[in-house]
Amino acid sequence: MRGFAQLDEVLRLALNAVALRQQVTAHNIANVNTPRFRRQAVRFEEQLQRARRRAAVSGATTHPRHLPVGTQSIVAPRVVRETSTVMRNDGNNVDIEREMAVLAAAETQYAALAQVVAARYRMLRSAISQGGR
Amino acid sequence: MLHTFAISASGMTAERLRMDTIANNLANANTTRAADGGPYRRQVPVFAARETRVPGRPGRFTGAGVRVVGIHHDSSPPRLVYDPHHPDADADGYVAMPNVDVVREMVDLITASRAYEANVTAFNTAKNMAMRALDIGRA
Numbered sequence: 001m002r003g004f005a006q007l008d009e010v011l012r013l014a015l016n017a018v019a020l021r022q023q024v025t026a027h028n029i030a031n032v033n034t035p036r037f038r039r040q041a042v043r044f045e046e047q048l049q050r051a052r053r054r055a056a057v058s059g060a061t062t063h064p065r066h067l068p069v070g071t072q073s074i075v076a077p078r079v080v081r082e083t084s085t086v087m088r089n090d091g092n093n094v095d096i097e098r099e100m101a102v103l104a105a106a107e108t109q110y111a112a113l114a115q116v117v118a119a120r121y122r123m124l125r126s127a128i129s130q131g132g133r
Numbered sequence: 134m135l136h137t138f139a140i141s142a143s144g145m146t147a148e149r150l151r152m153d154t155i156a157n158n159l160a161n162a163n164t165t166r167a168a169d170g171g172p173y174r175r176q177v178p179v180f181a182a183r184e185t186r187v188p189g190r191p192g193r194f195t196g197a198g199v200r201v202v203g204i205h206h207d208s209s210p211p212r213l214v215y216d217p218h219h220p221d222a223d224a225d226g227y228v229a230m231p232n233v234d235v236v237r238e239m240v241d242l243i244t245a246s247r248a249y250e251a252n253v254t255a256f257n258t259a260k261n262m263a264m265r266a267l268d269i270g271r272a
Contacts, residue, residue, distance in 0.1 A: 015266075020194060022262060023137045026255040027182075027196035030144030032248050033151070034180040034199055042194075078192035096251055107258045114265040121269070
């Protein structure tokens, strides 16, 4: 059951990160004609990878005064401003094609994650309902 | 999630205002008697990114869409057209016409229209994602 809860936590983090990515992209698109505006991006997958690598070696905490080793690294999406890709005279670096691609990817990813979460709840429910037989 | 709708809506409002301004510029492309006396002057909306008031820590998202700072007048000189019979012609027979370039306005119109559509797409994406989130509860 511990693994179950842990995976749920990762799924929750991922859903929120993808939703934030959609929001940041909407902000970029809203500012496509704003002079000197620099696009923002959400960094999340790299952090998850890093946390996963660190979690490969992890210490179990069997006592409340144990210090956590591995696993407990904080994974939170970071919003960064991109300043290096300006190619317009007004100093704005929003590339509408790129934003559309990010938007489409976020939508698909969110749908996939939501499906996994729903499937897990279905599994949980069937485990509960079949238990009495 | 609901915040996203407001962001996209601000983008749509701004682009709509730009379209209104362009329509006004085109309608007055030949107006020689504006409210302030001289020929009509081209109007330009000025946009700025809107941020939430809360000072965000680095890495936090504080964007809140776009806002229109104001509508400014294009300060370029009026177009002089030789038309001695025009009631507004000066002593040399030249009429000061608005500094509206119709071709430029058309280009801006297409840009505004496409940007509006992009905001609609972002809005629909947010809506689809919200519906997916609701589906989890129905599982």
